[in-house]
Amino acid sequence: xxxxxxxxxxxxECDLLQRDIPLNPGCTASCRRCGAVLYRNATDSINxxxxxxxxxxMLFLVANFFPIFxxxxxxxxxxxTLFGAVHALWEQGVRTISAMVFITAILVPCLELFSLTxxxxxxxxxFVPPSYxxxxxxxxxxxxxxxxxxxxxxxxxxxxxxxxNFRVIPGFALYSFGLLTLLIAAAAASFSARDIWNRLDEMLxxxxx
Amino acid sequence: MTPVDxxxxxxxxxGLCSCHVCRLVSRRSRFSRHEHCPRCGATLHFRKPGxxxxxxxxxxxxxxxxxxxxxxxxxETGSLINYRKDTIVSGVVHxxxxxxxxxAVIVFIASVAIPLLKLFxxxxxxxxxxxxxxxxxxxxxxxxxxxEAVGRWSMLDIYVVTLLAALVQxxxxxxxxxxxxxxxxxxxxxxxxxxxxQFDPRLIWDPLQKEDIHD
Ligand SMILES: [Zn+2]
Numbered sequence: 001x002x003x004x005x006x007x008x009x010x011x012x013e014c015d016l017l018q019r020d021i022p023l024n025p026g027c028t029a030s031c032r033r034c035g036a037v038l039y040r041n042a043t044d045s046i047n048x049x050x051x052x053x054x055x056x057x058m059l060f061l062v063a064n065f066f067p068i069f070x071x072x073x074x075x076x077x078x079x080x081t082l083f084g085a086v087h088a089l090w091e092q093g094v095r096t097i098s099a100m101v102f103i104t105a106i107l108v109p110c111l112e113l114f115s116l117t118x119x120x121x122x123x124x125x126x127f128v129p130p131s132y133x134x135x136x137x138x139x140x141x142x143x144x145x146x147x148x149x150x151x152x153x154x155x156x157x158x159x160x161x162x163x164x165n166f167r168v169i170p171g172f173a174l175y176s177f178g179l180l181t182l183l184i185a186a187a188a189a190s191f192s193a194r195d196i197w198n199r200l201d202e203m204l205x206x207x208x209x
Numbered sequence: 210m211t212p213v214d215x216x217x218x219x220x221x222x223x224g225l226c227s228c229h230v231c232r233l234v235s236r237r238s239r240f241s242r243h244e245h246c247p248r249c250g251a252t253l254h255f256r257k258p259g260x261x262x263x264x265x266x267x268x269x270x271x272x273x274x275x276x277x278x279x280x281x282x283x284x285e286t287g288s289l290i291n292y293r294k295d296t297i298v299s300g301v302v303h304x305x306x307x308x309x310x311x312x313a314v315i316v317f318i319a320s321v322a323i324p325l326l327k328l329f330x331x332x333x334x335x336x337x338x339x340x341x342x343x344x345x346x347x348x349x350x351x352x353x354x355x356x357e358a359v360g361r362w363s364m365l366d367i368y369v370v371t372l373l374a375a376l377v378q379x380x381x382x383x384x385x386x387x388x389x390x391x392x393x394x395x396x397x398x399x400x401x402x403x404x405x406x407q408f409d410p411r412l413i414w415d416p417l418q419k420e421d422i423h424d
Pocket of ligand 1 (some may be wrong): 012014016030033034036
């Protein structure tokens with residue numbers, strides 16, 4: 001094993017070595033040289049992130065399977081769910097686009113919420129999460145590809161485009177998506193990988209001694 | 210703001226390496242291959258391997274795909290009254306003309322401004338890194354941070370096309386179809402996102418250090 005110089009961190013963006021000092025709640029440590037955010041003191045990170053994640057998980061199901069909105073043309077009504085849209089595009093042969101939407105709006109958010117739960121729930125209950133490195137790496141790898149908030153904006157733009165020609169009826173999932181966007185943002189804001197690694201270090205240290 | 214000090218210690222200058230997964234700083238020999246992080250087991254790299262080459266490859270692919278993405282049809286809309294084939298730009302112009310100014314501006318930023326910003330900025334960053342430029346490293350790092358933050362919003366048009374195409378299938382009354390440009394444009398978004406991920410902003414700061422760095 002390599003030796004571990006205690007409490008040193010290297011800036012992700014400029015590689016400057018700095019000391020990891022405790023912060024007051026709500027404060028952010030930024031790099032002295034390039035200004036990148038090094039870490040935040042997210043208050044009660046594990047509990048809050050877990051709460052947001054569990055709430056988001058339930059909304060996620062609703063948002064996927066209930067209609068986002070429907071349009072009415074001369075008595076004909078057609079409603080759309082997110083999953084239905086992906087499926088319809090696949091059937092129309094536009095498979096690349098269908099796959100992109102499926103990955104960024106359904107699969108990645110789903111994996112994100114699952115990985116967060118798999119990590120945070122055991123930590124909250126006081127034991128070391130099984131295969132935690134796998135979940136931490138998954139979270140880091142998929143993070144840029146979860147685009148629920150972009151999808152939400154896409155829904156709004158489509159709504160405006162449709163109201164020019166059709167009567168549009170907002171669906172149940174529209175509001176769920178709005179709330180889901182907020183909850184995922186809240187979970188991301190309270191999530192702190194540093195806190196999780198610190199907690200894991202503590203727990204593994206106790207097990208060894 | 211403190212002025213940039215070239216004497217500040219970088220991790221690599223001290224033979225230390227920060228794990229890209231858990232950020233633990235550990236000692237690593239400069240010459241051995243494949244060492245692993247003692248905490249999480251990830252392979253340690255001083256810098257993202259092949260960063261500049263991979264970033265160039267993805268960027269050039271994006272430039273090439275950008276051409277069909279803008280010349281071909283993004284969305285076909287048809288109804289009994291009218292029939293339109295829109296490219297990305299003509300779609301924005303149509304929105305503007307029909308009075309949806311807000312939406313026109315949003316779509317313009319997401320589908321035109323952001324992709325161009327990403328292509329040109331990444332080219333600039335790559336050239337500056339290859340020339341080992343000392344020019345304003347702080348501003349260049351900030352530019353990179355901006356690229357990371359805004360890239361995802363280009364997916365907007367893909368979602369709009371998907372929703373409209375899936376929804377408006379009411380027989381002969383109205384049809385919306387995704388055009389071939391949608392695939393090219395989606396590829397541009399994905400490739401520029403991968404290119405941004407491959408770029409290692411620490412390379413901007415390395416020329417300010419005295420030693421040479423590899424890996
Ligand atoms: Zn820095």
